[in-house]
Amino acid sequence: MTAAAIPAGVSVPVVKQRRAFVAVLRRDLLVTWSELPVFLAQVILQPLFLLFVFGKVLGSLGYTQHGYSDLLFPGLLALTAVITGMQTLAFPLVIEFGWTKEIEDRLLAPMSTGLVAAEKVLFATLRALTATTVMIPVGIIVLGSIPWRWSGVPLLVLSMILGSMLGAGLGLVLGTLVVPQRINIVFSLVFTPLLFTGCSQYPWPSLSSLRWFQIVTACNPMTYVSESMRAALVPSVPHITPWVCIVVLLCSLTVLMTIGVRGFYRRAID
Amino acid sequence: MTAVEVSELVKRYPKSTVNAVDGITFAVEPGEVFGLLGPNGAGKTTTVGMLTTRVKPTSGQAMVGGVDVGSEPVRARSMLAVVPQRSNLDRSLSIRRNLTFHAAYHGVAAGEASARADELLEQFGLRERGNVKPDLFSGGQAQRVMIARALMHQPQVLFLDEPTTGLDPAARLFVWDRLRELREHGVTLFLTTHDMHEAALLADRVGIMDHGKLLALDIPDALMRGLPGSSTLELSVHAGDNGHSPETLIDAFAALPGVERVEPLPSDSPEPDDPLWHVRLYVSGEASRLVAPTATLLADRGLSLSGVELGEPTLEDVFIHLTGRTLR
Numbered sequence: 001m002t003a004a005a006i007p008a009g010v011s012v013p014v015v016k017q018r019r020a021f022v023a024v025l026r027r028d029l030l031v032t033w034s035e036l037p038v039f040l041a042q043v044i045l046q047p048l049f050l051l052f053v054f055g056k057v058l059g060s061l062g063y064t065q066h067g068y069s070d071l072l073f074p075g076l077l078a079l080t081a082v083i084t085g086m087q088t089l090a091f092p093l094v095i096e097f098g099w100t101k102e103i104e105d106r107l108l109a110p111m112s113t114g115l116v117a118a119e120k121v122l123f124a125t126l127r128a129l130t131a132t133t134v135m136i137p138v139g140i141i142v143l144g145s146i147p148w149r150w151s152g153v154p155l156l157v158l159s160m161i162l163g164s165m166l167g168a169g170l171g172l173v174l175g176t177l178v179v180p181q182r183i184n185i186v187f188s189l190v191f192t193p194l195l196f197t198g199c200s201q202y203p204w205p206s207l208s209s210l211r212w213f214q215i216v217t218a219c220n221p222m223t224y225v226s227e228s229m230r231a232a233l234v235p236s237v238p239h240i241t242p243w244v245c246i247v248v249l250l251c252s253l254t255v256l257m258t259i260g261v262r263g264f265y266r267r268a269i270d
Numbered sequence: 271m272t273a274v275e276v277s278e279l280v281k282r283y284p285k286s287t288v289n290a291v292d293g294i295t296f297a298v299e300p301g302e303v304f305g306l307l308g309p310n311g312a313g314k315t316t317t318v319g320m321l322t323t324r325v326k327p328t329s330g331q332a333m334v335g336g337v338d339v340g341s342e343p344v345r346a347r348s349m350l351a352v353v354p355q356r357s358n359l360d361r362s363l364s365i366r367r368n369l370t371f372h373a374a375y376h377g378v379a380a381g382e383a384s385a386r387a388d389e390l391l392e393q394f395g396l397r398e399r400g401n402v403k404p405d406l407f408s409g410g411q412a413q414r415v416m417i418a419r420a421l422m423h424q425p426q427v428l429f430l431d432e433p434t435t436g437l438d439p440a441a442r443l444f445v446w447d448r449l450r451e452l453r454e455h456g457v458t459l460f461l462t463t464h465d466m467h468e469a470a471l472l473a474d475r476v477g478i479m480d481h482g483k484l485l486a487l488d489i490p491d492a493l494m495r496g497l498p499g500s501s502t503l504e505l506s507v508h509a510g511d512n513g514h515s516p517e518t519l520i521d522a523f524a525a526l527p528g529v530e531r532v533e534p535l536p537s538d539s540p541e542p543d544d545p546l547w548h549v550r551l552y553v554s555g556e557a558s559r560l561v562a563p564t565a566t567l568l569a570d571r572g573l574s575l576s577g578v579e580l581g582e583p584t585l586e587d588v589f590i591h592l593t594g595r596t597l598r
Contacts, residue, residue, distance in 0.1 A: 016377050017344065023374035031362040101358035105368075105419070108322065109375035110348040270283065270325040 020111040021119055028123040043084045043131035044138060047076045051142050054201065070147040071237050073139050074229035075200030077156075078163050080135050082198065082222045083191075085128035085167020086174070089120055093175030094183050097267045107268050117264040121168045121257070128164030152232035155242055159232060162249045163225035169256030170194075176263030198222030203230060205238040221252040271336045273427050273458040274298035274321060279330035281316050281482075290316045292482035293330065298475075300426070303449075303459040305473030307466060307585060313482040314462035315355070318429050321460070322352045335426040348376060351420035353430045357412035359404040359419075366391065366400035369419050376423035383422065390418040394448065410441025417448060421457075428452065430461040434468060446472060466585035478589055485592045494583040497591055501557040504535070505564060506577035507547045514571055516547050522571075526563050528553055546576060557581065 032039055055069035096103040106116050139146040178186045197213075197220045204227055207214035217223050228245035230237050274297065281291040291313040298304040306314045319325030321332050323343035332339045335349030360368050366387055373383035391397045394414045404412060413433065420428055433449070434442040449472055452459060463469050469476045470490045477487040486493055507519070516534055523532045535548035553560055557580045565575050 016348075019377045020375050023371065026374070027360075027363070027371050030367075034362075100361060101354070101356065102360050102362075104324075104352075104354065104358045105360065105372055106375060107324065108347050108350075108352060110344050110377070111375075112344050268324070270319060 017111045017115060020109045021115050024106050024109065024111075024116065024119045025123060028119070029126075032127065039127070040131075040134065042087075043080065043127075044134060046083070047080045047135055048138055048142065050079070050201075051076055051139060055143050069143050070234050071203060071230070072201060073143065073146050074233045075198075075202075075226045076139075077132050077135055077160065078222060078225035078229045079195065079198060079200040081128050081132045081160055081163030082167040082170070082225060083195070084131040085124045085164045085169075086171040086194075087167075088127045089124040089168050089171025090175040090178075090187075091183075093120065093171070094178050094180055097176070098180035103268075113265055113268045114261060116268070117172065117261050120264075121165070121172060121260075124168035124171055125161070125164040128167050129160055132160050132164065147233045149233060149235070152235070155228060155232035158246070159225055159228040162246065162253070163222070163229075165253055166221055166225060166249060166256070169253055169260055172260030173256055173263060176260060176267050194220060194222060199226040203227070203237050204240055221249060224248045224252075271300070272297045272333070273300045273302065273335065274304070274460060275331075275333040276317075276321070277331050279317070279320060279332055280328045281313075281320060281325060282328045289328070289482050291320070294479075294482075294484040296477055296484060296487055298427075298458060298460060300458050301453075301456045303453050303461070303472055303474045305469040305476045306460070306462040306479055307464065307469040307476050307589070308462075308479035309464055312464075312479045314479055315431055316482075317479070318352070318431050318460070318462055322350055322429055323347055348423070349426045351423065351425035351428050353413070353416045353420050353428070353433060355432045355435060357404065357407075357409070357416065359407075359412055359415055361403060361405055364401045364403055365396060365407075365415050368404065368415060369422050372419045373422040378423055386422055390421055393451075394418045395444070408441070410437045410444065413437060413441065413445055414448070417445070421452075425457075427458045427460055430459065432463055433461055434463075434465070466589065470585050476585065478585075478592060480589075480593050486588065490585060493585065493588045497583050497588055501553045501555065501583060502581035503551040503553055503557040503560050503564070504577075504579040504581065505549050505551070505575060507549070507568060508574045508576050509537075509545045509547050514573060516549070519547070519568075519571075519573075520549060522567055523549065523551055523564065526551075526560065526567070528555060528560060530554055550581075 051072065054064070055072050058064045059066070059069055093103075103116070107113060109116075136146065174186065174190065197217045199217050199220075200222070204214065204217060204223055207217060224240065224245035227240040228242045230239040231242045231245070276297070277295045279291055279294050280289055282289045294317065306317065308314050316325055320327045321334055321339060323339050323346055327340055334346050337346040337349055339346040360371070363371060369387040369390065370380070370383045373386065374380070378386070391400050394417065396411070396414060396418065399411075404415060407415065417430070417433075430449075434445050437445065446468070449459060449461075461472065473490065475488060476490050476493060478485045478493070488496070516537065520532045520534060523529055530552045533550045533552070535550055537545055537547050551557075551560065551564070561578055568575050
């Protein structure tokens with residue numbers, strides 16, 4: 001009962017590492033599939049209620065101006081992408097590293113530790129993209145109609161991908177920094193500010209009359225996801241130029257992934 | 271090629287002032303069952319951590335299946351499997367899928383993995399429970415699943431960290447039986463334990479570890495034989511009323527050839543006028559050879575021997591001899 005000996009000096013073939021990577025991804029997809037209703041409820045509920053209350057109820061009661069829901073919808077797509085990416089990665093990672101140790105079997109698979117982290121990011125991105133895509137029909141149902149421009153779709157898709165990856169990056173950083181005992185505190189300290197300073201409920205340029213808050217929101221990378229979503233769907237609303245958003249998002253991703261992967265290695269290897 | 275080879279291996283954790291593992295060197299041959307025995311905190315788990323790529327050595331070298339775990343961790347991982355102290359089973363997957371996904375991570379083809387999973391579930395008495403998720407499993411069942419999972423990719427060396435700690439006696443016997451089977455199949459087993467009975471029972475060779483150092487390494491018999499004064503002879507003596515005290519008796523016993531030291535044990539008196547003294551003699555060599563001389567010694571003093579018990583040394587005695595402390 002011994003493995004076929006690999007001659008000395010030959011590193012593990014890329015094929016073998018890729019197979020391990022695919023198997024780990026398949027495991028995550030299978031688990032998501034088997035709890036699909038829970039997954040959908042988890043990711044849709046919050047944006048659904050925000051959309052319903054702010055887009056529908058307040059509008060019907062005349063507390064918001066006509067057209068506010070058009071402005072809100074792209075922001076909620078951004079919010080769904082970022083929050084889902086973050087939740088998908090951070091919560092399980094904290095539990096797996098700190099409590100159940102479930103991740104150990106994957107860390108001991110013949111693949112580099114960095115690839116295990118990369119799979120986490122890819123999976124979280126895929127889940128966030130799915131959730132964001134599902135928000136489009138949900139928006140149509142709740143609001144009756146959504147702002148839509150076919151010419152804006154390429155930028156919309158790019159924003160969805162970058163937003164989902166941003167969420168995954170934030171999740172990786174949080175998931176490797178937080179110990180299970182602090183998970184509740186840290187998440188409420190990070191979640192709420194992230195939720196409300198990400199320009200999902202208001203366009204950034206309109207904050208010029210509230211300068212200090214405009215600066216605060218400029219520091220939240222989610223702002224740039226919201227803004228580029230608006231550029232894609234409702235270009236008539238003042239927004240930050242898309243290329244600026246994309247550059248800022250790419251820079252944020254680089255920083256988050258660097259910190260996150262380093263944190264992952266620190267947690268994976270003593 | 272040796273299964274495991276460790277030379278001058280050192281691990282010092284950040285912010286620590288002492289080495290958790292302090293320059294250990296040893297080798298394990300293929301097909302051998304190697305036991306690392308020591309108290310909690312001796313450095314056993316850290317040693318296994320380094321050998322299984324989860325702990326980065328501070329210095330020194332460790333090879334598993336001929337692969338340097340420090341410089342080629344990814345390749346080393348396909349050579350080894352780990353059964354940890356605490357369950358780390360995938361709670362989102364059924365037992366069977368725990369096994370088949372483990373195989374998939376290691377590149378075993380699906381058909382082969384499926385057949386092997388059936389075989390191992392059967393062998394480990396889990397056939398009926400393949401579709402159950404591990405949340406509901408007891409420690410013993412989880413342990414069995416983890417051993418079965420570890421065997422899915424046919425590793426060259428199987429590491430087991432405290433494989434039976436916390437298991438009830440029946441589960442422990444079951445795990446021991448499975449490990450013996452694996453030994454018969456020629457799987458190299460590397461286990462850590464603080465249970466000297468387990469080490470003596472399962473291991474071909476035992477390394478005794480304390481404070482990060484390997485204090486001794488040999489087959490269990492040799493370790494115990496090499497121990498001075500470790501066979502024991504426990505005597506119960508009818509004290510009578512002829513003026514002898516236990517102390518004078520102890521000096522007399524200690525003067526006998528072959529007796530290393532004598533320890534008084536608590537006396538009792540089943541009948542009020544006839545107290546019973548108990549003494550333990552630590553003897554080098556066979557304890558039985560001293561039964562006749564001690565009986566003669568007592569008879570000369572008008573005392574009678576009421577009971578004799580021979581004791582063989584255990585690995586615990588070896589540990590006490592080496593460290594001055596008990597294992598627990």
